[in-house]
Amino acid sequence: MHVTISQLSGIVAYEFRMHWRRRSLLVVTLAMTLITVVLAVVTAGEMGQDSMRQLVSQLDQEQGAHGIDVLTFTILFATWAPVGGALAFVLPVLVADTIPLDEQLRTRELLDSLPLAIGVYLAGKVAGVFMAAMTGIVFAAGATAISWWVFVGPYDLVSYLQMWLLGSGALIALNGSLAVLLAAGQPTRRRAALLIIMIWGVGVVALGSVLAGDSNLVAYLSPMRAPIIMRYTRFDAYSSTPVPFLSADTAQALAIGLIEVIIAALVVWSWMRRRAQRA
Amino acid sequence: MSRHLSRFAGTQNLYSQRPRLAYVAQAARLSLGLVGAAGIVFLAASLARGVPLSLAEVRSLAQASALALVVSVGWPAATAVILGWQQRGLFAWRVSRGALAWPLIVGAILGMGVFLLPGADSVMPWFDRQRAVELGLPLAIGIHCALAFAPDDEPGLEVMLACPRPLAWALLERLAMIWAVFGVIGLAGTLAGMSAMPGQAGETALLRWIPPAALLSGIGAYTTLRTRVAAFGAAITAIIWFVFVFFSSVLLPNVPMIVPLNYLTPVIWPVHPYLQPDHLSGGDYGLNRLCVLLVGIGLVRLAARELRDSERVLLGASRRGRQAGG
Numbered sequence: 001m002h003v004t005i006s007q008l009s010g011i012v013a014y015e016f017r018m019h020w021r022r023r024s025l026l027v028v029t030l031a032m033t034l035i036t037v038v039l040a041v042v043t044a045g046e047m048g049q050d051s052m053r054q055l056v057s058q059l060d061q062e063q064g065a066h067g068i069d070v071l072t073f074t075i076l077f078a079t080w081a082p083v084g085g086a087l088a089f090v091l092p093v094l095v096a097d098t099i100p101l102d103e104q105l106r107t108r109e110l111l112d113s114l115p116l117a118i119g120v121y122l123a124g125k126v127a128g129v130f131m132a133a134m135t136g137i138v139f140a141a142g143a144t145a146i147s148w149w150v151f152v153g154p155y156d157l158v159s160y161l162q163m164w165l166l167g168s169g170a171l172i173a174l175n176g177s178l179a180v181l182l183a184a185g186q187p188t189r190r191r192a193a194l195l196i197i198m199i200w201g202v203g204v205v206a207l208g209s210v211l212a213g214d215s216n217l218v219a220y221l222s223p224m225r226a227p228i229i230m231r232y233t234r235f236d237a238y239s240s241t242p243v244p245f246l247s248a249d250t251a252q253a254l255a256i257g258l259i260e261v262i263i264a265a266l267v268v269w270s271w272m273r274r275r276a277q278r279a
Numbered sequence: 280m281s282r283h284l285s286r287f288a289g290t291q292n293l294y295s296q297r298p299r300l301a302y303v304a305q306a307a308r309l310s311l312g313l314v315g316a317a318g319i320v321f322l323a324a325s326l327a328r329g330v331p332l333s334l335a336e337v338r339s340l341a342q343a344s345a346l347a348l349v350v351s352v353g354w355p356a357a358t359a360v361i362l363g364w365q366q367r368g369l370f371a372w373r374v375s376r377g378a379l380a381w382p383l384i385v386g387a388i389l390g391m392g393v394f395l396l397p398g399a400d401s402v403m404p405w406f407d408r409q410r411a412v413e414l415g416l417p418l419a420i421g422i423h424c425a426l427a428f429a430p431d432d433e434p435g436l437e438v439m440l441a442c443p444r445p446l447a448w449a450l451l452e453r454l455a456m457i458w459a460v461f462g463v464i465g466l467a468g469t470l471a472g473m474s475a476m477p478g479q480a481g482e483t484a485l486l487r488w489i490p491p492a493a494l495l496s497g498i499g500a501y502t503t504l505r506t507r508v509a510a511f512g513a514a515i516t517a518i519i520w521f522v523f524v525f526f527s528s529v530l531l532p533n534v535p536m537i538v539p540l541n542y543l544t545p546v547i548w549p550v551h552p553y554l555q556p557d558h559l560s561g562g563d564y565g566l567n568r569l570c571v572l573l574v575g576i577g578l579v580r581l582a583a584r585e586l587r588d589s590e591r592v593l594l595g596a597s598r599r600g601r602q603a604g605g
Contacts, residue, residue: 024511042540089521090514097510104432180485193510194380197422197517201386 007116008124024094028086029136035082036144038228044151075148076163079107080232087171088225091181095129096196097189104188119273126177133172159243166245174257181264220256227253260262290315307351314347332545334532338387341549341566348573375452380423388417396473407581412468414486418520420461421495425512427453430592440589447583483556490571491552497578504585509594527553550574
């Protein structure tokens, strides 16, 4: 048990470092932070022009919504659009090479010769991606929370942090893990990226049909995670703060996504096991 | 053998012309710099007066930029094509053909075919059948160009750097191969679209997809070579495509926009890859197509320049950076 934990923590730590050294995660994190800070400045400019205050008072009079609720929802909506998009569409392509890189750098044979269980290897790779991406998310959440507070004013911080940590965490856990596992059999980084682009491309077309109201099942099965992406885009959310991340829709999407990840993990695990036995 | 050697002699002639080429490059850089400075002055003036730039002001800037781009990008590109034709025996087309990603090509053909089917626009309300080629094909070309050449993924990089043939040739060969394949697909798709929806002008149908494809190719190739990660280049290309496709009608002049974006949106139209013929006048649309095409070629040129410093290509750090780092 001690050896397993030691191996797992070693792989996680190595993956964590390598993902940050490859720069792409750094660029995505900085881009998410920068875009959100710019949006905070833009929103502050709008409030300076009284248009936001007018909207708040109008909603207060017409629908009885409190100013802080409207402001919180505006902040959640503005932040979640770029962050959710980046995590759902971009992150999977960037982390797809996690396992194929071992094949490309010819370290696969070395790993096969070590007393390392395939399950531990896969868990370490997936957990490494999760830890690396979540570190960026924690940094971005902190930096942007402060910028919204400074530029725009007090808002519901619990909803905001819940969106970053639970919403982003869910997308990383589902889409990041799925991309790592689905691309596991590819021999090169290029082919891994290509495969994930193709799968996610089909997902975008599927999302188009979902938006057209064709099928709800596709929305849950597609790696676009439409119910999670759309969580903070519905205007009925402002009537109650804190805005909870978990709703019936998101819970269903989470459950189906987790089942997909588990099935993918089992398939990859059995395929790698068979390959090791053949070798 | 002697034929190949004589062609290498042709390459030497190219190098003997370098001083003259250097003067042209300097002049081109200067003209681009002047246009860039003029753009900053225009933007600063509009911020100072509190009124966004007008269509006429941006048009004059775009015309000057197009002229500077023709000198700095169009002329060297034409020279490169002529020289490439003269050295054509030295290209390794067979190897470049191996770099083609067939799943992406098949996916682009299938996607285009599905979008061209009657009734496709009723399934996806945001979609217009006239745009079947321009929506999918430039994205596929851009992603393909991003995946074409990444230094970290090249198994024989040291050998390629040790060869007398410039490394940039390998990149340009692959991009040319991608463009040849997708060009044929695009032409076939354009003809299919014109026969399915009669009444479209042929040149407009071609102008719809060729400039965005050039721009996304340039973005993909340059981002990959700059960051050394092919997946990152592909992701950036996809993001830019997404932004311009889905916010196409918002990123236009005279569209109400929040502060400070209302100062930026009027200057985007000259390089807006998905500007539609009915968005602006015919002249402005033509100017936009020219600028988008030239910026795309310029980015490909910048990508090829990234391969000039062999230490940077091999180790990921420039000579200057390595010296500074001790």
